[in-house]
Amino acid sequence: MKVEENKEQRISDLEREINRLKIELQNTRLREIEKEKNLNNYIRELGEAKQFNVGSLLREKELQTQAESWERIVDELAHSINTDVYVAVSAMSKFLDNPKIKKASYHTKQIRDLTQLLLLYLRRKDVTYSNEFAELDLQEVVQQQIELIKDGISTLRLSSDEHQDLVMSMKIPVSKSGESTISITKEFVDAIPLIVKDLIRNAMKHTSEDDPKVEVSINETANFVEMEIFNNGAISEKLADWFNKNLMDDPENMPKSSKVGMRVVKKWVDLLKIETRYFRDEESDTTKVRLNFAKRIQYEKD
Known part of the structure; x- marks a missing residue:
């Protein structure tokens, strides 16, 4: 069982x-x-x-x-x-x-x-460079470019005739501390006035319509000559980010004239390794762009 x-x-x-x-x-x-x-x-x-x-x-x-x-x-x-x-x-x-x-x-x-x-x-990649350097006084460059911009003030396409008249009569102080002379590879000497002119144009274009103000300061440091361009009108955060962060997409409502000028500036400061950055203060409604020019700018092929 x-x-x-x-x-x-x-x-x-x-x-x-x-x-x-x-x-x-x-x-x-x-x-x-x-x-x-x-x-x-x-x-x-x-x-x-x-x-x-x-x-x-x-x-x-x-x-x-x-x-x-x-x-x-x-x-x-x-x-x-x-x-x-x-x-x-x-x-x-x-x-x-x-x-x-x-x-x-x-x-x-x-x-x-x-x-x-x-x-x-x-x-630029095919040119044989002379290895010679040209000197530039940045204070003189700034003053020359201000005069040129005012000569062609209508090209700023400001919002009104009143704003244009105020910008035209506006005094732009240019202060300096230390030396303001730099040297640069001879073939690229004309790029510096181009950069300065477009940045000052942008500052003048985005000033207050009632009381426009633009100021330029140049200060010598140990290895650089620092330039700051100030204006009383805050650029948009998108425009500042587009310039500072090298974004590909263009900011909305960016004027075509500003877009072309700023693109040109970005190309040249990148090529010549000039550290350039926008700072905006929405609270005080102001903008400042800072450039650090090496005292000796030497172009080197990639």
Whole structure:
């Protein structure tokens, strides 16, 4: 009798074990199916990533080709403009005793210098540099650019004639502490007035409409000449972030004239490694841009 009970118990235990193994086998199959699904997903994602990478490389090559094509077009246009400007400057040089022609000649020379800068920027990697340095007095540069901006005050496109008249009559103090002279690779000497002019233009454009104020201070430190341009009108936080953080997307409602000028400034300060940063104070409604010019700026090819 006991033998029979042991057999039944043994059979019962085996049946339970078989059922347990069946369940475990079923779970194992489910896990394998899940693993297979995950593997297929990974394979699909890998294929998509490879396809995207190939597409990105093709797109990058296409954009590079377009950029090179536009550089050639701009290069040819700059040469054409330079030729016409040279003729204009030569013609005006005979009548410099006339104040109006003298002023027009000065502005035309600036166009010539900017065109040459554009050509230099496009060919900067191929140019053989003289390794000579030119000196610039930043205080003189600032004062010259203020005069030039006021000569063409209408190009600021201020909000009203009243605002334009106030900006035109506004005195812009230029203070200095220590030396304000720097030296720079000779070929890039005209880039500094361009940078200064666009930043002062931007300051004058964003002043208070009722009581515009712009101030410039120049201070010598151990290794740098620091310039600060202050105005009583806070630029937008988005514009400050766009400039300071090198964001790709343009800020909303940014005037086209400001956009072009600021892009030019960013290109040149990056190229010449001039640390430049905007500071805004919303509470006092003021803006300050600070530039740190190395006392000796030497351009080095990448």
